Amino acid sequence: MKSSPIRTAAGLLLAALAALWVLPAQSAQLVRVGAAHFPPYTIRPENGADTGLLPQLVEALNRSQSDYQFVLVPTSIPRRFGDFKQGRIDMAIFENPEWGWKDIPHDDVDMGLEDAEIFVAQREDGRQQNYFSSLSGKRLALFSGYHYEFADFNADPKYLAKNYNATLTYSHDSNLLMVLRGRADIALVTRSYLFDYLLRNEKVRDELLASQRTDQIYHHYAILRPSAPITGEAFGNLLQRLRDNGELLRIFEPYRIAVMPAPHH
Known part of the structure; x- marks a missing residue:
């Protein structure tokens, strides 16, 4: 039995509508x-x-x-x-x-x-921004795998430990805690992270000194x-x-x- 032209057209229309329904996904x-x-x-x-x-x-x-x-x-x-x-x-x-x-x-x-990568130290009497002008002789807390401008973007852990007395972790929180507890002199963190950290840890806001110096602009x-x-x-x-x-x-x-x-x- 032959399909009527109307039935065929209706079937094609339904098929086309079904295809349009599926196509976006x-x-x-x-x-x-x-x-x-x-x-x-x-x-x-x-x-x-x-x-x-x-x-x-x-x-x-x-x-x-x-x-x-x-x-x-x-x-x-x-x-x-x-x-x-x-x-x-x-x-x-x-x-x-x-x-x-x-x-x-x-x-x-x-x-x-x-964004920017900045230096953070303990706030101490008499400590000013010039504390950040030289990293020589200071213990650094760094994020493992990051490329820092002060180290010519060399992220090799052995190179950073040997040349910059660096401890590397996978946590900005840990690095800031090392600074607060005197186990590191300077931590490098992103400005956005430090802002968020201080919102979450208001009690240590006055214990940390952030640098105006940036390591790099992200x-x-x-x-x-x-x-x-x-x-x-x-x-x-x-x-x-x-x-x-x-x-x-x-x-x-x-x-x-x-x-x-x-x-x-």
């Missing part, structure tokens, strides 16, 4: 973003915690469009390069091309966000694999959308992270 490109412990940006991602600024940024990116689905993939500060080269992650966010990416094929996108970039599902230009446009609608300011301003005017491409 299927067509969203999956973009895997490396999440390495780097507080306050990313906090213990291997524990499945959704705290930190990176999860907030990813949520805002996903909310603002439907072409891409950004997902977090836990990695670590030292392991992220290998994960990137092997294609386990497509992007690393809050990075800098100076931090070991030079020999790895990548595209970078200026995120227009600025000018944040996104690092993308050349074959990533999203291009640098497309990602830059998504960030611009969040800049325009105030989402970047909402996420980063509470941590004293500067949201700069749109970067020039």
Whole structure:
């Protein structure tokens, strides 16, 4: 029995509508973003915690469009390069091309966000800002795997221990405690982290002296694999959308992270 033209047309229409219903979910490109412990940006991602600024940024990116689905993939500060080269992650966010990416094929996108790495010591009678002008003879507490400008971005633990009398940990809290307990003279922390730490630990606010000197300005970039599902230009446009609608300011301003005017491409 032949189908009537009307029945055939209705069937095709239903099939087309069904395809349209399914397409948006299927067509969203999956973009895997490396999440390495780097507080306050990313906090213990291997524990499945959704705290930190990176999860907030990813949520805002996903909310603002439907072409891409950004997902977090836990990695670590030292392991992220290998994960990137092997294609386990497509992007690393809050990075800098100076931090070991030079020999790895990548595209970078200026995120227009600025933070700083600063020096912190115990506040003592008579101690002024000139205490931070020389690191010679001082015991440093550093975050393992970080690239510091004072050490020419050499993150090798043995080099830092030998040349800078450095103790390396995986916790800014531990490093600040070492300073408070007199086990280290200076800790280096991100300005955003120190601001958050002092909000959480108001009782030690008057015991710590933060430097006006910065070790480096964190000018944040996104690092993308050349074959990533999203291009640098497309990602830059998504960030611009969040800049325009105030989402970047909402996420980063509470941590004293500067949201700069749109970067020039």
